[in-house]
Amino acid sequence: MxxxxxxxxxxxxxxxxxxxxxxxxxxxxxxxxKLHHSESWAAHMTPSLDPPALLGQLLSGLHNGNLLSPELYPQLVKIEKQLIDWLCPLFQHEYGHFTHGSTYANLEALWYARQHSPTDLTVVYGSQDAHYSIAKACHILGLQFKSIVTNDQGEMSIKALQQACQQHAPVAIVATAGTSSCGAIDSISSCIALAKQFSSWCHIDAAWGGALMLISKSHLLAGLKEADSVSFDPHKALGQPRPCGVLFYRQPVEPTSGIDYLMQAPKQSLLGSYGGELFLPLWFSLLLSGEKKLIQQLNHRLQQAEQFYCALKQQTDWWVLSSPAGIVCFRPPDHCDLSALIQQGIFSKTTINQQSVYRAVFASDKTEAKMLFTALEGYF
Ligand SMILES: Cc1ncc(COP(=O)(O)O)c(C=O)c1O
Structure with missing residues (x-):
């Protein structure tokens, strides 16, 4: 101190x-x-930060360069490129750029979808559990978001999606890889197949679940390679401070940096002024912690989620739902009121298929299954 x-x-x-x-x-x-460093923090997708990332955050403030004038900041340009070159192969896409988070990445992706559409179709399909930024992006772009029901695992019903596509062909289909409420992963390959059938864009919102691409669970996002665009937030799943999002895509768009913005406005990208705040923290994490440690932390979080799920399953008869992306939802009997635990940042509340449930998000590598379980013991 x-x-x-x-x-x-x-x-x-x-x-x-x-x-x-x-x-x-x-x-x-x-x-x-300090809430986010607590061993019993599982309320939201805000991680405890990887310490070297703080150095990057501080340096980005001291540097404060604006990459709308890249010729002035060759070091920053080099670092940004190194990170994009590292991330693109992991997400099996050729192109990508940093964003201020997935709300912006989702808007930008649907903007590209609208631009690329050879027709004037306006319907966008996504799961009823898709993040609200998808419906908001549609509203901004004059598109019509239609939600598709989910199954009891929180995954978008492909049958219902297919029927909807047959009724109204979409301009885009959005699959969520790691829903905000329960971490469910929609069937990416089915969404891509349907998007192909209807010549529409397929966007994957992998803001939360995209981290699985870094570990042996990448098969859960099989088909991602063929998506037209993918959003991912290191500020949720990789111990990074906000803002740190990335948008990947298959076709090149005119870069924001590298053109003289006073002479020729960057029209094809949503990004305005930006600099090291979007990526220097991640770069310092890779430089000083290393990719291996980030992967260890990620695996640790997922193991803790699994441990918490198994403990609840074994020791209670509560309804419990786990996801491979590290969110566990549960419903204790009606008389159990866990408001006190919500106020302490231990759990949060959400709805799945119109049912109110509690939710534990394993975003921080400090979060311990044992501590969450202990917090609940008084309610058994
Ligand atoms: C699945 C999903 N997509 C998009 C977002 C929006 O991301 P951001 O808060 O970075 O704008 C979130 C945020 O929780 C999310 O969970």
Missing amino acids: SQLTSLIESLLELNNTEYSEAQTFIDKLIIEG
């Missing part, structure tokens, strides 16, 4: 009085943020 104090003092050129005035707020914020 004292090192942090002197760093803040020197960075901001504060004198002692000024610093102590700010200190109360700084301390309160630090305590609040």
Whole structure:
């Protein structure tokens, strides 16, 4: 803490009085943020940060370069390229760029879909559990989002999707790889096959579940290679600070950086000003923690999710649903009110097929199945 104090003092050129005035707020914020480092944090997709990523975040603030003028920042350009060159093969796509998160990536992907459509079709299909950013993107783009029912695992019903496509051909089909509520993975290959049949775009929202592409579970996203676009958020599943999202695609779009934006506006990309804040944290994670450690942390999180699921299954007769993407949902008997645990950031509440359930998200490598289970023991 004292090192942090002197760093803040020197960075901001504060004198002692000024610093102590700010200190109360700084301390309160630090305590609040410690929630994500707790062993019983499983409320949301906010991870505890990989420490080297913080260095990248700090440096991006000090650097503050804008890649709309890439000629001024050759180091930043080089690092951005290195990361995209690392990520693209993992996601089996030729092209990609960083985004401010998947809300923006989903909007951009559907924008491309609309531009590439040879017809004036307007319908977009996605699961009823698709992230709200999909329906919002459709609204912005003047498209019509139609939700498709899910099965009891939270996956989009392919039969219902097929029937819907036959009634109204879509401009795009969106498959979710790791739904926000329960981590369900829609059948990507079926969605791609249907999109091909109806000559429409196929976008995969892999904001959360995309991390499986880094480990031996990539087969769960089989077919991803053939998707027209894929969104992924290292700021959810790879211990990175926001904003850090990536959009992958198969056909090149005009780059945002590399053209003189004052002479020729970058029209084909949603990105405006951006710099190292989107990727320097990830670069420092790779440089100082290394890919191997990121993978270990990811595997650890998934093991903890599995352990929590098995413990609940064995020791209770509650309804429990697990997903390979590291989210466990459960429903205790009606008289159990877990509001106190929600307030502590241990669990959150969601709905699956109109049923209210509790949810544990294994986003942080600090989260321990044992601690979550202990928190629930009083309710058995
Ligand atoms: C599946 C899915 N897609 C998209 C998003 C939106 O991502 P962001 O918050 O980075 O904009 C989320 C956020 O939780 C998500 O879970």
